Amino acid sequence: MSFTRLYGRVLGLLAAQKWLAAALVLANVALAVSQFAEPLLFGKVIDQLSHAQGSGASLQWSGIGPSLTAWAAFGIFSIVASVAVALHSDRLAHRHRVAVMAAFFEHVLHLPMSFHSSAHTGRLLKVMIEGSTGMFGVWLSFFREHFAAIVAIVVLLPTTLAVNWRLGAILIVLVLVIGTVMNIVLRRTEIMQKQVDVYSNQVAERVSDVLGNMPAIQSFTRADEETTALRRLIDLMLNAQIPVLTWWALGTVVTRSSSTIALVAILVTGVWLMMQGLTTVGQIVAFMSLATMLVGRLEQTVTFANFMLSQSPKLRMFFEVMDENPDVADAPGAVAVGRLSGHVRFEAVWFSYDKKREVLQDVSFDAPAGQTVALVGATGSGKSTTLNLLHRVFDPSRGRVLIDGLDIRSLTLESLRDNIGVVFQEPFIFARSIEENLRIGKPDATAAEMELALEQAQASEFVKRSPNGLQTVIGERGRSLSGGERQRLSIARALLKNPPIMILDEATSALDAKTERQIQEAIDAAMRGRTTFVIAHRLATIRNADRILMFDQGRIIESGTFDELVAQGGAFAILARAQFMAGTEPAPA
Numbered sequence: 001m002s003f004t005r006l007y008g009r010v011l012g013l014l015a016a017q018k019w020l021a022a023a024l025v026l027a028n029v030a031l032a033v034s035q036f037a038e039p040l041l042f043g044k045v046i047d048q049l050s051h052a053q054g055s056g057a058s059l060q061w062s063g064i065g066p067s068l069t070a071w072a073a074f075g076i077f078s079i080v081a082s083v084a085v086a087l088h089s090d091r092l093a094h095r096h097r098v099a100v101m102a103a104f105f106e107h108v109l110h111l112p113m114s115f116h117s118s119a120h121t122g123r124l125l126k127v128m129i130e131g132s133t134g135m136f137g138v139w140l141s142f143f144r145e146h147f148a149a150i151v152a153i154v155v156l157l158p159t160t161l162a163v164n165w166r167l168g169a170i171l172i173v174l175v176l177v178i179g180t181v182m183n184i185v186l187r188r189t190e191i192m193q194k195q196v197d198v199y200s201n202q203v204a205e206r207v208s209d210v211l212g213n214m215p216a217i218q219s220f221t222r223a224d225e226e227t228t229a230l231r232r233l234i235d236l237m238l239n240a241q242i243p244v245l246t247w248w249a250l251g252t253v254v255t256r257s258s259s260t261i262a263l264v265a266i267l268v269t270g271v272w273l274m275m276q277g278l279t280t281v282g283q284i285v286a287f288m289s290l291a292t293m294l295v296g297r298l299e300q301t302v303t304f305a306n307f308m309l310s311q312s313p314k315l316r317m318f319f320e321v322m323d324e325n326p327d328v329a330d331a332p333g334a335v336a337v338g339r340l341s342g343h344v345r346f347e348a349v350w351f352s353y354d355k356k357r358e359v360l361q362d363v364s365f366d367a368p369a370g371q372t373v374a375l376v377g378a379t380g381s382g383k384s385t386t387l388n389l390l391h392r393v394f395d396p397s398r399g400r401v402l403i404d405g406l407d408i409r410s411l412t413l414e415s416l417r418d419n420i421g422v423v424f425q426e427p428f429i430f431a432r433s434i435e436e437n438l439r440i441g442k443p444d445a446t447a448a449e450m451e452l453a454l455e456q457a458q459a460s461e462f463v464k465r466s467p468n469g470l471q472t473v474i475g476e477r478g479r480s481l482s483g484g485e486r487q488r489l490s491i492a493r494a495l496l497k498n499p500p501i502m503i504l505d506e507a508t509s510a511l512d513a514k515t516e517r518q519i520q521e522a523i524d525a526a527m528r529g530r531t532t533f534v535i536a537h538r539l540a541t542i543r544n545a546d547r548i549l550m551f552d553q554g555r556i557i558e559s560g561t562f563d564e565l566v567a568q569g570g571a572f573a574i575l576a577r578a579q580f581m582a583g584t585e586p587a588p589a
Helices: 003-055 061-109 121-163 165-211 214-219 223-275 281-322 383-390 413-418 434-439 447-456 460-465 483-497 513-527 562-568 571-582
Strands: 344-352 358-367 372-377 398-403 420-423 501-505 531-535 547-552 555-560
Touching (some): 003 121, 003 281, 061 121, 061 281, 121 165, 165 223, 165 281, 223 281, 358 383, 358 398, 358 555, 434 447, 434 483, 555 562
Parallel strands (some): 372 531, 372 547, 420 501
Antiparallel strands (some): 344 358
8 A cells, every 4th residue: 555545545434524634635625825025025025115215214003004904814813723723733733633443443343353363463553553643643734734734835835936936936946856765765774664563573472472371471480581672673783773763864954954054045045136126125035934834744744744644654554454244144135134043054165265275065954943952073174163164253165054944144243143152162252350251241231130141150148259250350261260250250151142043162261170060960950941052072061962063174073962963983982981991071273
């Protein structure tokens, strides 16, 4: 994305406030004209005073009054317009900064897990904050300074040729020289700044990664090593930044020295022209004022170009994320359904993550409403992928997934997922109160419904022991709770949702044997009347499943009840004998 296109895209986000933006643009035009007219009118006043003094004629208010009045009026208008533009620019920029942050957050929440599996959370947070802050700076400077500078340089500067083309030419040459130098600086530093931001992102990712794994850092005494690694990254970032700063220092020197050169050139040229009778004292004063004003505008433009260069990698990353399209979205005409019965059917389903290797191959099965179906197999055999297709984390490459005879792609994502509850192996607990974590399952749940869900998940006891009960705020990722407590809260959250279809991905893996038995009884009771899919490594937990699907390399190789599969003497029977004969069960992968 080019520098110009990036700038245009940032400004294009103001479309929702186009009338206010248009009003600010017009105010900037008026402000530029006013600030341009001031030195010309002042020069006219000087000429009138000089003429009166040189001719010996008495000075009359009727002669000089209109020029003084116009000059004062433009000055007052410039002050009022500047205040109004600054005030409304601030409000516009602040409103849209929080709006684009919210839009980015909402967009990221709808991106597929395939995106999140490769995107670092620290980097996403950094992109959201820095991208929105960069846009805030662009909007604010555009309406406060940049647009007025463009009007003054591009539109009004050529009009100086009509006043005095010789002095006007000096101003135009000044602008061209500074513009050429700044173009060189921009080209030289753009690529270097991208490398700076690469290191900056690596710093953010490293810090986020370390802070998110503090138990491991302290357990393995990695504090010094991680600090050293971070300092190494910071040094690389600074080494990449120094050349950029050097080039911009050169640009600043050129801009500021041009101001002095321009003033001297106008004064010397003006004196010579006055000797030839080609200009007046007033025009010399006016052009020196114009030169000061234009150099000020050029410095604003240079400062903005410097800011834009430093922000452009952040803005590009922001838009790269915003341009990511969800792999799964509502189809045109998708139907919002109410509560489904829960009859699930997979018809010749194939799936590939990378369009090269098929993770699932011709998976077909039927799960009538109310049945419990267990999925068994080695890690990577396709169990989790199969159930991810059921709640549309992904869509099949071929084949169909149906619920109650409806292709799930014909349903809205929201209504589909409202009918499915998931208890993950990783609990995914938020750093909020226990009640807020529960209400994720059902925002409008009553106190009685929450209490029932906690009892079913054997979680009531630890909630009552908590300092503030349901209002107790638990740490990031639920770290103030034990592993078993986190999982029980996760189960209670799913039970509170009360969906017709439940997915349990090793839901009892983090619990001790006693608690596991208690929760298994609660889950067994909660399963009644709903279709339940269980991913299991410990076969004792699926002894009473209505059906067991044995997966191997993306295919269902055996299907039946526990006793039927053991009697067949196949892969499941071998696995069952290995677990039960050993007296222990392997830890889940």
